[in-house]
Amino acid sequence: MKINIITDNSSEGQEIMDIIYNLDIKDNINNKFTIRWGNFVSEECEGIEFNSKQSIKNSLDKENVILTLRRNKIRSPRRIKPSIKTDFPIIGRKYTHKNGTDIKIIDSFNEYKKSDSDYYIQYIKVTQEYRVHVMDLEVFFIEEKYKEDYIEGEEITIRTKAFGWNLRKVNLEDKDDKEKEEIFNISIKAIHALGLDYGVVNIGKDINGKYLVLDVDPTCKYMDEECKNAYVDKLIQTILKYDKLVDEKKEVTIGADPECLIKDKFTGELIVASELFKESGYFGLDDRSLEAQKKYFPIMEIRPDYSINPLKVFESIEQILISMYKHIHYKNVGIYSGSMPIYNYWIGGHIHFGIKPNSKLIKALDNYLALLVMMIENPYTARQRKTKYGMLGNYRLKYHGGFEYCSISSWLVSPELAKAVLCLAKVISQEYLNLNKIFLSTYSDIRAYYLVNKDYFKDKIKTIIEDIKSTKTFLKYKDQIQPLFQKALLSESWNEQVDIKDTWNLGSSDKEYKFSLKCFMPKEKRKEFNLKIKDKIEILIKDKKYKIEILPKDDVSQEKNGYVSFSKDICDELGIKTSDEVQIWFDENERSFKIGPILGIFAYIINHEFGPFGFQSYYFRKLMKLGKNKGMIVYVFTIWDINWENKTIKGYVYDFDEEKWIERYFCIPHVIYDRGDFVSEKNYGQLALDYINNIKENNIKLVNSMECINLTNDKLKTYEFLKKNYYLEEFLPETSQYNNKTLYDFVHRYKKVYIKLRDGSRSKGIFSIEKINDDVYLITHKNLYGYNIKITLDKDNLSRYIENKIKEFECSVDDYIIQQGLVFAKYDNKNFEIRVVMQKNSKGIWLRTCMVGRVAINNDKFLDSWDEKNIRSSKILKECFKENEDIVKDKMIKISKYVVDLIDNENIIAGEVAIDFGIDENLNVYIIELNSKPDNLLASIGAYKRRNIAINRILEYSKFLVQKTNSWS
The missing domain is CATH 2.40.40 (Barwin-like endoglucanases)
Structure with missing residues (x-):
């Protein structure tokens, strides 16, 4: 039997089979053909097959249809994994559709949890829906869906027979050519993407006027007489066409227009091709232009002569490259090929064929050419290209009646490879009916192709090569094609960063091309x-x-x-x-x-395993990365790196490509974010005075002003400042300048007191004094080496001991304050503080960014960043204060707001302040200290999203500071 029709026992399939079997067509053909009508169970068959078993299976699994379409960049609803955050309504469906009766509208997450649907997709409102019938890359029949009593504006519409919708033939007379072409193209692509030779595509037009594929079926159901006759006619035409193609065996003419990019070899900068070439001729400009203005064309292309002999096409390319030499001879001008030799610029190696495209030929090019080329591409750049261009089955019709195949990237990287690809394309164009295996048949195959997962295809490459070698045409070009096979078997990636002037032996002159800024x-x-x-x-x-x-x-x-x-x-x-x-x-x-704006992060260098800036190194890297996203320049510098005269700073940035810190020279910043040591003449001498003066002279903005930093660096000044607001006074432990008088006054009035450096941090030089009785006191402090010391003294020796220790720290008593000691609640029997971080946003408005718990690990008296564990504040508050958690939290929030309002009311410029709180068992909240250089603790508690919010607020506030005095957006 020359025509074998295998049906799924549907009435439509049986009718078509009976009609075709009763025609005289079998007497007019010389070859065998098999038509599968929805049947993927029967054994393999002889001859040319229309719709393989796998393609039918691909189409019957409706979740697979959606996944495959979207992987091929064909507009269709997204598959949804519902969650509380899902934008409802969504559509629930079964893997195998049931004439629309399986469709469920899911309006909420609770409704989803009760649903028995197999998978879920995005609901897209469509205004029109069509059933498009495609065979062998041609649309041959179109129907629209209609409903007699349909009311325009219905909120949710499901256009299926189960919901009362019918079908009628249309000619799309109300559509312009562009819209018709969009309907045809998306339908043809959908059929090819599923591996089908023919099928039915349901497409819809959304409220924005865009078409998308809603479903694909391997056979037609519910066909009227006219539709049935259209199928019979088209099937007969297709059989006769392929019968003729098998018998005639014409020599196929091929051509090409491989693309290249031009760049400065010394700088890596793109040279727009239209700067060196004109549009017409054997070499010229690809049609893609910057901003679609048709003025500036970044990509050049080679346009060799057509020939039935691929070696003649190769020779033409060789001659064209030689003739280009006068334009590209400069030593700093390089020509590059591949997938994406310059970031964000993708290029192709289009091959032209002098015959009409058909389903079998395009499948063969995908499976025997594109797949082999993928095996030698650079995985990263090829993967990038395939997200935009280089889709499987990508072809364009040409004016001469043939087409160009556009799926593969530019193969001009070497003469050897160019010759191999052209010859292989010739072999496939002659032998495609013999090269009929499908290696890109399942969703997993297609996904692996687009991800350039070469290992996935290693077991298939040998079969592909053996198939090609078994053809007669291969024997003519085996020497030219063999190098490509060898590279594909080894998954050997081509080098896109090699100038093809070198690989094609074109050479360069000693002249350098000069570019404008x-x-x-x-x-x-x-x-x-x-x-x-x-x-x-x-x-x-x-x-x-x-x-x-x-x-x-x-x-x-x-x-x-x-x-x-x-x-x-x-x-x-x-x-x-x-x-x-x-x-x-x-x-x-x-x-x-x-x-x-340029943000300079003022810091100090610490050689540490985390980076040159110690624990802050990673924080600075995040500032740089997120700053880039906002169009900012962010770098780190020290006070020794500034040349105020030349307005230049040696800064440090993290190179995310090289994964290392590097030095570069920058302009002085518009804004400084101070994360370094306190800038004073005592610490830095004349450098500090120059720094302070030049900040004023150059109108450099500060995230936190010197006044703010000076204030928070001095505990006594902070106390006196906060007392200006009568509301805050009750939340402050009493604080005074340390001397003998205040010592004995405080220890007399309070059971516990602290003696601290006015400008101390990280618990340096802190003394804790607890009254045992009227004459005995327990003193706890750290020695010079950071170890805890405990000693019991009588009242007479108390001040003498403290003053001697102060001298050991090379300080004077004037450097110290004395502070009321308070007994705070403990978390897991350890001291803790709650840090509230307040930051200004892009409008200069204070916002609470976070609350983080700081818990002492080993030190039961003192809390510092070297000896603390950070925990989510909610966990600490809940465990320590139970049902009173919100009361304590609200108090801290209110107090923090009063603090930053006071800072603004006193005209102190500040953009980031942390308030550390202690809380006693009676729910009383106290301000321990203010910090204008708080560590970002959010990463340590796993709050990465909140961490990024905190970083972005610093960046946005920096932009705000510049924006206030400049005209920009």
Whole structure:
């Protein structure tokens, strides 16, 4: 039997089988054909098969349909894993659809928990729905879904027979050519993505006018007479067409237009191809342009002559490259191929065929060409390209009646590889009906292909190669193709960073191509500043003004948020990479453009395993990473790194590509975030005076002003400051300057007192004094080596002992304060404090960022960052105060608000302050101290999202400080 129809016993399949068997077509064909109508159970069959068993299975598993479509970047509803945060309503469905009766509208998470659906998808409201019938890459029949009593504007509409909807043939006469093409393209792609040769695609038009695939079926159900006849006619046409293709065996003409990128070999910077080439000719410009303006074309392409001989096409490419030499001979100009030789620029190796595309040929190109090329691609760059371009089955019809296959990346990396790919393409175009195995048949296969998971396909590559070797045409080109096979078997990745001028032996001259200083600015930003492409602007960098040419921004980076990038020379001056994207604004005072804002983190260097800035190193890295996302330049510096005269700072940044800290030279910052030692003449001498004076002279903003830092660094000043607000006074332990008089006054009035350095931190130099009786006192303190000392003294020796120890610390009694001791509640029998961090946001408004518990680990008297464990405050408050948890929490929140309001009312500039609280058993809350340089403790309790909020607030407030005095957005 020359035509074998295997049905699923449906009435539609049986009718079509009977009609075709009763026709005389079998007498007019020479070859065998099998048509599977929904049947994936029967054994393998002879001849050319339409719809394989696997493709039918792919289509009957409806969850798989959605996953496969989306993996192939075909618009369709998202699969949903419902949670409390899910945006309801959603659709619940069964793996095998039941004519629409399985569809359930799920309106809430509780409803989902009771649902027996197998999987869930996004609900998308559609205004129109069509059933599109596709066979062999052609749409041959279209029906629309309609309902006689349908009311426009119904909230949720399910257009299936079970819900009263019917079908009628349409010609899409109300659609323009562009809309028709969109309907045809998405339907054809959906059928190919599932591995089908023919099938039915349900597509809908959403409320935004975009089409999406709702479902794909391997056979048609509920067909009327006209639809049935259309299937019979199309099946007969397709059989006759393939019968002729098998018998004629015409020589296929092939061509190509492989793409390349040009970059400066010394800087790595992209050179826009239209800067060196014109559009027409054997070599020229790819149609993609920056901002779709058709003026600036980043990608060049080679356009060899067509031939039935792939070696002639290769020779044409060779001659074209030689003739290009006069344009690209410069020693700093390199030509690059592959998938993505420059970040965010993907390129292809399109191959042209002089025949009409058909389902079998495109499948063969996917499975025998694209898959082999994938095995030698750079996994990272190929994976990036396949998220945007390079989808399986990607082809375009050409004016000459043929098509170009666009799935593979640019193979010009070497002459050997170019020759192999062209010859293999020729073999497949001649032998595709013999190369009929499908290696990309399941969702797992397709996923592995797009992820460039080479190991997944290792067991299949040998079969692919053996299939190709078994063809007659391969024998003509086996020497040329063999190197590709060898590389594919070894999964040997090509090198995209090699200049093809070298691999193709084109050479270079001694001349260097000179580039202008460039700023790549997105369209909306140009509009904001009333600038046009090719305009020149002045940008102030360090103490110089640079005239820079404005060019369009590429279409794939963060141009949507208005950031700009620069050519390498300007990036070097700024201390950034060419891939960095930064904010730009106009400084009215300087009458020039500025970059950033630039945030300098003032710190001190500690050589530590965590990095050059000790435990703060990771915190600084996060500031840099999140700062980049906001178009900022963020670096760390020390007081010794500043050249105020040249307005230059040697800063430290973390290179996330190289995974190491590096030094670069930057402009002085617009804002300083002080995370270093206290800046004073005592600590830094003349450097401190220069630092303070130049901050004022250069109008540098501070996240926390010197006044704020000086205040919080002095415990007595902090106490006197907070007492200015009568409400806060009751939450302050009494504090006074230390001397003999205050010592005996405090120990007389209080059972426990503390003696602390006014500017001390990390529990340095703290004495705890507890009254045992009227004449005996227990003193606890740390010695010079950090060990706890406990000693009992009588009243007469108390002051003498303390003053002697103060001298050991190389301090004077004037450096100390004395403070009322309080007995606080304990967590797990350990001292603890609750830290409330207040930060200003992008509008300069105080917000509470977090509350974190700080618990002493080993030291039962003193709490410091070297000897503490951080715990979520909610856990401590709940365990210590039970049902009174909220009362204590609300008190701390209210007090914190009063503290920052007082700071603002006293006109002290501050953007980040931490208030440390102690709490006694009677729910009384006390302020222990203020900290203007608090450690970010959120990572230590696993609150990473909140940690990022805290970091972003520092960045946003820094931008706010600059924004207040400049014209920018």
